[in-house]
Amino acid sequence: MTTPRTEAARFLHDRLDWNLLRTFLVIMQERSVSRAAARLYLTQPAVSLALKRLEDTLGRTLIQRHGTVFRPTRAGEEVYRLAGEIYGQMSRLETELDDRSGDITGTVRLLTVSRMDSPVYDEFLADFHRAHPRVDLQIEVMRSSEIVSSLLRNTATAGLALCRTPQDKLEQRCFLHQRYAIFCGRHHRLFGRQGLTVADLLEENFVSFTTEQLGDSLSPLAVFRDQQGFTGRIVAVSSSLDEIRRLIFAGYGIGCLPEHIVRDDLLQQRLWRLPPDEGIADVDIHLLQRRSRKMTIAEQAFLDGIERTMQRYSLAERLGGR
Known part of the structure; x- marks a missing residue:
């Protein structure tokens, strides 16, 4: 026997659009509708409309904005967590089904500040190597200003650095x-x-x-x-x-x-x-990459992997809170 609650849940499952959840994930990561639009190659009104459609579908306000202040509601934090889990599962399914992943070859050049102290980051590197054993990884430790300059010159795959002033040519997401x-x-x-x-x-x-x-x-x-x-x-x-x-x-x-x-x-x-x-x-330490850089297959696999990690683990979990 179905109850009004289970019927409502089934109705929500049927009408919920994954693309809306994906857009919401990017909005939360960028902490900005305009930056999310740039990352998704959409217009700002289109991203704002997607957010409104998701809020209407769920019947909840997910984000409160007052001027430049961006604050997710309690419901928004929960939707972000659940959507991240869904995205992580879908991405892992894609990896499991792709038996060509071990054949990827190439080099990834990652620039990072010193003392990237994160057990989640360490596990990501281990998982990536297991999935792509033929991809060579070059990690160089630099000051944040040098990392930003190198990425602007398009000489590296990505960087993990402090970056207080957003750069138009760089995609920037909080990693720690x-x-x-x-x-x-x-x-x-x-x-x-x-x-x-x-x-x-x-x-x-x-x-x-x-x-x-x-x-x-x-x-x-x-x-x-x-x-x-x-x-x-x-x-x-x-x-x-x-x-x-x-x-x-x-x-x-x-x-x-x-x-x-x-x-x-x-x-x-x-x-x-x-x-x-x-x-x-x-x-904060940000994951930085040049927006216009044409990634190799190896580089894209690395970025997809770290994206899945960021979706799966909250900021607190990435610090290894004890």
Whole structure:
């Protein structure tokens, strides 16, 4: 015996258009209707209409927009999660049915910032190699500005980098959502101190990334210091996250690091978390690729694979939240 609820669900299944879900996935990834339209090679009104049709079909508001602020509703987050799972299953089915995948040959050149600390990313690389053992992978570690410049010159397949200013010629999607906080090391006088406030830090010397200049990729860290009125000197700088971490541990000064990178350091009491408790800035790592680049079969297989990974795992899962 069918109930009104099961009949309604069957009606929804029959009338739901997968293309609308696919469009919604891209809108959520780009966090912008206009950027989603560019990625899908559609007009902005067409993408807006697709979003409205999906909302009408589901009877729910999925996205709230106030000026430039883009915020998915609770229903929108759930639809995004479920649509990602559906997309991942469909993509895996295609791979399973294509017995030619192991015959793909070629080279993928990937540019990346240092310390791409993500178990999901590691598993993706393993899965890709199993599926395409004859594809050679070249990974080069660079500064974010160098990665953007190389992609604009069309000299690489894709990049994983910080990119605060969107580039018209680059497709940009958030791959890791990092939260930066302030830490000191075991050799610093504030190590182990409880009950500290931001005011207690204002005169402390700082260890700084070279990209913490205003307008650069880590400028939110410099903006926070300026807004709070920090007066201590910058006593050590580096472009390397590992070297910044090392200098903070050594007691040169306090400094900012991504929270997920230093979990083990906190457990081993190599580093100490300082206020504010909520951290100071979000600095995301984006998957970047040149829009007009004609991809080889190997490159497209790599990008399709990482796309499936992004659909399957949420941003929190990609950081390996524990």
